[in-house]
Amino acid sequence: MLAVEVRDLAKTFRSGWFPRRLTRALRGGNLSIPRGVIFGLLGPNGAGKTTLLSILATLLLPDAGEAKVLGHDVVREARAIRPRLNMASGNSSFIWSLRAPEILAFYGRLYGLHGKALARKVDELVALCELEEHRKVPYQELSTGLKQRLALAKSLVNDPELLFLDEPTLGLDPDISVRMRAQIAGLRRERGTTILLTTHYMREAEELCDEIAFIKNGEIPARGTADALKRQIRIGDVIALRLDPASGDGLAELPGVLRCVFQDGRVECTVDSAEKRLAQILSWLHEQGVVVRDVDVHEPDLEEVFVELAK
Amino acid sequence: MYAFAKRNVLMAARNVFFVFELAFWPTVGVLSIGLMTRFLDLGPEMTAFLLVGTMALSTVQVCQLDVSYALLFDVWSKSVKHQFLAPVEIRHMALGSWLVGIGRGLTVFGLQALLSWWAFDFDFFEPGVLALGAFLLGCFLTSAVVGLLVCALVLLFGTRAEVSAWATVNLVMVFCGIYYPVSILPEPVSTLAGAFPLTYVLDAFRSHYGFAPEFSHPLLMGFILSALYIGLAHWALAAAVTRCRRTGLLLKLSE
Numbered sequence: 088m089l090a091v092e093v094r095d096l097a098k099t100f101r102s103g104w105f106p107r108r109l110t111r112a113l114r115g116g117n118l119s120i121p122r123g124v125i126f127g128l129l130g131p132n133g134a135g136k137t138t139l140l141s142i143l144a145t146l147l148l149p150d151a152g153e154a155k156v157l158g159h160d161v162v163r164e165a166r167a168i169r170p171r172l173n174m175a176s177g178n179s180s181f182i183w184s185l186r187a188p189e190i191l192a193f194y195g196r197l198y199g200l201h202g203k204a205l206a207r208k209v210d211e212l213v214a215l216c217e218l219e220e221h222r223k224v225p226y227q228e229l230s231t232g233l234k235q236r237l238a239l240a241k242s243l244v245n246d247p248e249l250l251f252l253d254e255p256t257l258g259l260d261p262d263i264s265v266r267m268r269a270q271i272a273g274l275r276r277e278r279g280t281t282i283l284l285t286t287h288y289m290r291e292a293e294e295l296c297d298e299i300a301f302i303k304n305g306e307i308p309a310r311g312t313a314d315a316l317k318r319q320i321r322i323g324d325v326i327a328l329r330l331d332p333a334s335g336d337g338l339a340e341l342p343g344v345l346r347c348v349f350q351d352g353r354v355e356c357t358v359d360s361a362e363k364r365l366a367q368i369l370s371w372l373h374e375q376g377v378v379v380r381d382v383d384v385h386e387p388d389l390e391e392v393f394v395e396l397a398k
Numbered sequence: 399m400y401a402f403a404k405r406n407v408l409m410a411a412r413n414v415f416f417v418f419e420l421a422f423w424p425t426v427g428v429l430s431i432g433l434m435t436r437f438l439d440l441g442p443e444m445t446a447f448l449l450v451g452t453m454a455l456s457t458v459q460v461c462q463l464d465v466s467y468a469l470l471f472d473v474w475s476k477s478v479k480h481q482f483l484a485p486v487e488i489r490h491m492a493l494g495s496w497l498v499g500i501g502r503g504l505t506v507f508g509l510q511a512l513l514s515w516w517a518f519d520f521d522f523f524e525p526g527v528l529a530l531g532a533f534l535l536g537c538f539l540t541s542a543v544v545g546l547l548v549c550a551l552v553l554l555f556g557t558r559a560e561v562s563a564w565a566t567v568n569l570v571m572v573f574c575g576i577y578y579p580v581s582i583l584p585e586p587v588s589t590l591a592g593a594f595p596l597t598y599v600l601d602a603f604r605s606h607y608g609f610a611p612e613f614s615h616p617l618l619m620g621f622i623l624s625a626l627y628i629g630l631a632h633w634a635l636a637a638a639v640t641r642c643r644r645t646g647l648l649l650k651l652s653e
């Protein structure tokens with residue numbers, strides 16, 4: 088069974104009385120996510136990531152289309168899925184004057200835990216998110232990193248089968264981001280939780296996600312593994328050559344070479360696949376009697392794919 | 399349900415401002431009204447009339463605030479969405495916080511009753527435990543209605559509506575005859591007053607202090623109306639939640 092199944096989902100926000108502003112946040116996206124994966128949603132600001140997540144988490148009602156979560160319709164069967172999912176977002180906030188264990192206990196109770204089971208759960212989560220030393224600190228005095236970890240801890244109170252994470256590492260320093268990511272990866276490994284996360288950080292998506300979908304202007308133009316996406320965008324690999332004599336005439340006509348530019352005495356050839364073409368180019372140059380002083384192969388990272396897609 | 403109750407208690411314990419709600423304002427209210435009766439040289443009946451009104455108002459207000467807080471705490475701390483993500487219904491939220499409200503309402507009432515007995519020789523137990531119980535229950539039911547409506551307003555209009563948590567009791571004060579019998583209100587306001595359950599509850603309790611009841615079966619009317627309004631207010635709140643999910647206000651209140 089699929090964890091998430093979205094068909095032609097659309098949502099338009101209306102705001103203001105006059106003039107009435109319409110924001111088409113989602114325009115008929117399609118998406119299916121299998122169970123047990125970490126799935127990344129990447130997209131520029133205002134692309135509709137949070138909107139999509141909120142609809143799936145039953146916080147927002149869609150205008151049109153259909154969305155199924157764990158086999159249940161998010162509109163008609165919202166009650167059936169709420170106990171089985173949870174959500175944490177980078178800008179989560181909790182009641183300021185309560186302490187971490189109290190906040191966790193409150194939400195634990197909302198999910199039907201009580202007595203010993205609740206106490207055990209709270210202790211487990213406090214330990215998991217390294218909040219022990221901060222048990223007595225009111226929420227407002229926690230650092231951003233701890234707040235974020237508390238948000239993650241809260242989203243685990245009901246051992247969700249499906250977890251939505253909206254920019255979980257927003258505003259975290261690199262060290263804490265790394266640990267947060269390790270924790271997210273651990274969730275899937277140890278509990279088999281299906282995770283749908285949104286992020287702006289390509290590194291994060293590349294590192295964590297089994298599969299990635301791009302979302303832009305409320306549409307989902309591309310999805311696949313990080314490698315597949317790079318290939319799909321066809322921004323290609325770059326082979327930079329320092330030649331003697333410094334002329335690469337004829338290189339651009341070779342098979343598989345998309346374009347060639349001369350820059351600072353170097354020839355940069357964009358090819359469909361460096362693996363396949365490198366040997367070919369080198370032997371051709373050898374035949375031409377050109378000496379190759381230096382070769383540098385560069386594969387595009389997801390960042391470039393992102394920039395390309397966001398255009 | 400217990401979760402919401404526990405949270406309201408925790409918040410109440412943590413916040414110095416709540417001491418004001420619980421002790422300061424009610425004390426000020428009873429003393430100022432009591433002293434006014436002395437200044438105007440009112441007889442014991444009139445004093446009773448006014449004090450009953452004051453205490454009903456304070457009790458309703460304190461209990462109502464608890465129900466409103468169940469949502470307002472989350473609105474203020476921008477954490478509304480977490481609550482609506484969880485598999486709870488609004489009745490759990492309302493009931494849990496209402497129970498705490500009853501506790502706090504009883505505290506306020508007890509304090510005021512003691513004060514008025516000590517300072518103004520006013521005996522609250524004169525009508526008997528049953529009548530007093532009915533009176534308090536009537537107050538708490540009205541609180542539930544007001545609290546639910548405040549929550550609905552906040553969900554419909556956002557944070558702009560949070561003043562309603564403090565404003566609606568003034569409405570109650572005008573229409574339910576806190577400081578005067580509703581019969582002195584001009585038409586059609588006095589008819590409108592007949593639509594408020596607290597009007598009847600006050601009428602019933604005051605009849606024990608020698609005031610001729612203005613309505614027949616005031617208690618019955620009060621409870622029937624309360625039940626009806628609680629049903630309506632619950633429905634209104636449920637509708638507001640659904641609307642919120644549609645417009646995205648639920649998300650806006652969380653960021």
Ligand SMILES: Nc1ncnc2c1ncn2[C@@H]1O[C@H](COP(=O)(O)OP(=O)(O)OP(=O)(O)O)[C@@H](O)[C@H]1O
Pocket residue numbers: 100101102110111112130131132133134135136137138139645646647649650
């Ligand atoms: N509650 C709302 N009311 C009105 N418009 C909204 C609301 N929520 C989002 N929008 C609009 O919908 C569009 C999509 O927003 P959304 O929050 O889904 O984007 P996002 O991909 O999460 O962006 P970001 O990366 O900035 O978080 C934006 O143009 C936003 O202004």
Ligand SMILES: [Mg+2]
Pocket residue numbers: 136137138253
């Ligand atoms: Mg977002």
